[in-house]
Amino acid sequence: MLSEGKKPNGITFVGVLIACTHVGLGTDDKKYFRSMSEEHGVExxxxxxxxxxxxxxxxGHVEEARQLIRSMPFEPDAVIWKALLGACRIHKNVEIAEEVMAKLRVLDPLGDGHYVLLSNIYAQANLWGGVAEMRKTIKRGNIQRIPGRxxxxxxxxxxxxxSGDRLHPRSKEIYKMLEEMMDRLRQAG
Structure with a gap:
């Protein structure tokens, strides 16, 4: 874009940052983020x-992600906190996960996913009391798990x-095909 004289906008940078997330460019990602406002005037x-x-x-830079959230010029929303919670699961960071959960209980008290995610983080850390507490919280709060769709x-x-529904009129065929696909994947390694 730049070589053709086109000016990037906010949507352009969302695309660039998402690409960096999935490709793992290292230091380039921070450079692009900084260049938004410093070079291109995009806040x-x-x-x-x-x-x-x-x-x-x-x-794996969970602490740096937490610091970035703290430095934001506006209040972070539940989506940002959930991204950090997901990182805590990947990197088994119980301490920051509990801090994040405190924020999510205020911002999205009925969201089912973060309770389940924290429960999984506790399970990874063999903190079975935490797992039990999350399950009790889900039941007490009447938090409904929303199945994937x-x-x-x-x-x-x-x-x-x-997810788990077998009401589709062709569900037998669908599940048979899924099983065949899984068998092929297993055989392929």
Whole structure:
């Protein structure tokens, strides 16, 4: 873009930062983030900070991601805290996970995913009391687990799939095909 004289905007930088997250460019990611405002006059938004928290967290820089959140010029939303919680799971950081959970209980008290995620973090650390406490919290708070779902369009019809649901009229065929695919993947290593 730059070589063709095109000026990047906020959406451009979201794309660049997401690409950095998935490619793992190392120091380039921070350079791009800084260049937004310093070189291109694009002020980072919550989406850009969310990308950076995710990027730093996946790379194992959980403390740096936490510091970035603390330095944000606005209040972080639940999505940013969830990105940090996800990093805590990957890198088994119980201390920061508990801090994040305190924020999420205020911002999104009925969100099911972060309670389950913290429970998994406790399980990884063999903190079974924490696992039990999260399960009690979910039951006491009447927090409903929302199953994963997806939609697919096929032959001009939209098909809805919900995790664990077997109500689709062709579910036997679908699960048979999934099993065949899993067998092929296992055989391929």
């Amino acid at each position: 980072p938004t919550v989406e850009h900070y969310g990308c950076m928290v995710d990027l730093l967290g996946r790379a 997806s939609l697919i369009e096929w032959e001009k019809m939209i098909h809805k799939f919900v």
